[in-house]
Amino acid sequence: MVGEIWIDVDIKASAGQFHHMFAKRPHHVSNVTPRHIGGVELHEGEWDKVGRIVLWNYIHEGKPKVAKDRIEAVDLEKNLIKFRVLEGDVLKEYKTFLITLQVTPKQGGTGSVVRWHMEYERIDEKVAHPETLLPFLEAMSKEIDEHLLSTE
Numbered sequence: 444m445v446g447e448i449w450i451d452v453d454i455k456a457s458a459g460q461f462h463h464m465f466a467k468r469p470h471h472v473s474n475v476t477p478r479h480i481g482g483v484e485l486h487e488g489e490w491d492k493v494g495r496i497v498l499w500n501y502i503h504e505g506k507p508k509v510a511k512d513r514i515e516a517v518d519l520e521k522n523l524i525k526f527r528v529l530e531g532d533v534l535k536e537y538k539t540f541l542i543t544l545q546v547t548p549k550q551g552g553t554g555s556v557v558r559w560h561m562e563y564e565r566i567d568e569k570v571a572h573p574e575t576l577l578p579f580l581e582a583m584s585k586e587i588d589e590h591l592l593s594t595e
Contacts, residue, residue, distance in 0.1 A: 445564045447560065448560075448576075449559060449560040453549075453557075454588035455553065455554045456554070456587075456592055458522045458548045459522060461588070465524055467490055469497060470485065472583075472587065475587050479579060480500070482498075483498070483499055488514075493516060499512065503532075503579055509530075511529045512526040512542070513529055522545060522547065524544045524545075525543045527539075527541050528540040528541070533573070538565070539562075540562075540563045540573075541561070541562045543558075543559075543562075544559055546558075559577075561576065
């Protein structure tokens with residue numbers, strides 16, 4: 444019952460700008476995309492360091508949800524961050540949930556591609572794959588992109 448799912452989102456901002464928002468300034472994400480993220484609180488560590496624990500308040504399918512995650516890996520050269528969900532709503536249906544965010548510059552053009560990759564283990568076969576998170580992540584990424592472009 445282990446699975447993986449991902450979505451690629453085309454953005455106009457640079458890979459570094461988008462990655463920076465999640466690596467160094469995740470507490471600003473709720474200001475930029477309040478329809479999706481209601482708040483971000485640092486619980487342990489430093490924002491951009493492996494081991495950092497953050498509580499995310501988010502709105503998914505019109506309902507307030509929470510997720511506490513820990514950064515498992517940060518690669519500044521690859522614009523990559525891995526988050527492991529430790530607590531929260533998603534763990535009501537999944538034993539494990541790992542999210543990898545990687546932002547890659549577009550080849551031969553401007554802009555970047557944001558890849559959200561989720562690896563998970565469902566608690567049983569009755570639990571659906573987390574496909575409803577894909578449009579959530581896409582819409583949130585687009586809003587962040589608009590903000591990044593407006594502040595250039």
